[in-house]
Amino acid sequence: MGREGGGFASYAYPRDIQTNVAGWPRCAQLLPHALAVTERAESLQAGMEQAAEVLNSVGLHLLVMAQFVGAKAHFQRALGIAEAAFGPDHPNVSIRVNNLGSVLPLVGDCRGPGSTTSAP
Numbered sequence: 435m436g437r438e439g440g441g442f443a444s445y446a447y448p449r450d451i452q453t454n455v456a457g458w459p460r461c462a463q464l465l466p467h468a469l470a471v472t473e474r475a476e477s478l479q480a481g482m483e484q485a486a487e488v489l490n491s492v493g494l495h496l497l498v499m500a501q502f503v504g505a506k507a508h509f510q511r512a513l514g515i516a517e518a519a520f521g522p523d524h525p526n527v528s529i530r531v532n533n534l535g536s537v538l539p540l541v542g543d544c545r546g547p548g549s550t551t552s553a554p
């Protein structure tokens with residue numbers, strides 16, 4: 435994937451996705467394209483930083499649309515990619531952990547994003 439693929443998807447999603455209600459229909463239209471771009475990036479192991487950003491935007495979009503399970507899945511993918519691309523202590527990874535942590539209680543998972551223990 436060239437820069438144009440990841441760049442398109444990451445710049446096409448509004449930065450204020452959580453508060454820009456007028457942009458939500460556009461996000462819904464871009465969703466299949468964003469997923470295709472990120473899947474291609476993952477398969478080629480190219481543009482991973484952009485793929486993490488796009489998946490995070492997809493997660494935010496799904497979160498505001500109350501599609502919590504989908505948001506969780508995309509936040510998890512974004513986190514995994516960001517950790518691999520940047521290392522665990524990078525600020526971008528912290529953002530992904532925070533976003534994942536925000537959706538976990540909404541899907542009944544109160545263990546947290548870094549928990550490896552099973553729920554009671």
